Amino acid sequence: MNKRKYFLIVNLIAGRGRCKQLFPKIKEAIDRRKLDYDLHYTNEPLEAVDVAKLGIEAGFTHIIAMGGDGTVNEVANGIVTSGQTAVLGVIPAGTGNDFIRMLGIPPDPIAAIDFLLSDNERVIDLGQIVGDRYFVNGLGIGIDAQVARDVLLKEHIHGTVAYLHAAIKEVFKFKAFPVTLSGDGWTEEYKLLSLGIANGKYCGGGFKLAPRADVADGLIDVATIGDFPKLERLIRLPQARNGTHLKLSRVHYRQEKSVTVTSSARLVAHIDGEPYRLPDKEFTVRIVPQALRVIAHG
Secondary structure, eight states: OOOOOEEEEEOTTGGGGHHHHHHHHHHHHHHHTTOOEEEEEOOSTTHHHHHHHHHHHTTOSEEEEEESHHHHHHHHHHHHTTTSOOEEEEEEOSSOOOHHHHHTOOSSHHHHHHHHTSOOOEEEEEEEETTSOEESSEEEEEHHHHHHHHHHHOSSOOHHHHHHHHHHHHHHHOOOEEEEEEETTEEEEEEEEEEEEESSSOBTTTBOSSTTOOTTSSOEEEEEEEOOOHHHHHHHHHHHHHTOGGGSTTEEEEEESEEEEEOSSOOOEEETTEEEOOSSSEEEEEEEEEEEEESSOO
16 A cells, blocks of 8 residues: 655635634644645635645645635545545634534544544545536535625634524525526426535535435435525524424425526525635536545545
């Protein structure tokens, strides 16, 4: 077996500065374990995509994302588009950290370092906006995307509390949007608060919007939440958080290999918790089965 060589890509601004605060202890812990590693600090959006590719070209076997879900997204995109083989690892230090919830990766960064040294590995699916980006968790359109943008503006509230605070505000403010969804032999039209196209169960700091999702089932989960009166939205919010919202009559759920989305509205979107500009008024999202090797519980 080839010797492991770790390339650590560090987003110091992740978690509203939490990553920068944690990093000296993380580096000390890594050095103490005598890992064969190098590191790179990112400074620009999407920089980690290209840096991950360079790390693989340099012979690193394991590309480690230290940051939040947005950092994980960029590193995953770099690995998958490199045309070569490498394993993704994660040291969580972000705001939401939804990706690790699906894979048994310890939320404590020091524990995550020891986890990186284990033989735990699995192959997972990725979602893809066809012709554009891959995602590890999901593409969110509507109220959850607006919440993700609101969280970025909060300077004094962090983590799950920031997401809950923003969600409660948008419950009263957000306006529903029209959308047409189509797939193999079906078409549906809706007016929605939220459209989630998910690879994993969680988004928004632990909201279980796609409770049936599995990162290795070869399917994307399409979850739509229709419009509700404002006070009822507030009542339904906890259900969307704990995954019991599927029983509601205005919620519809599908598991597909691909879905095409069309809307006349200007849609607000996020990809793995980061603001994302959709490629067009009509676009297709598909599952890419067994696309990425990850250090994770099987």
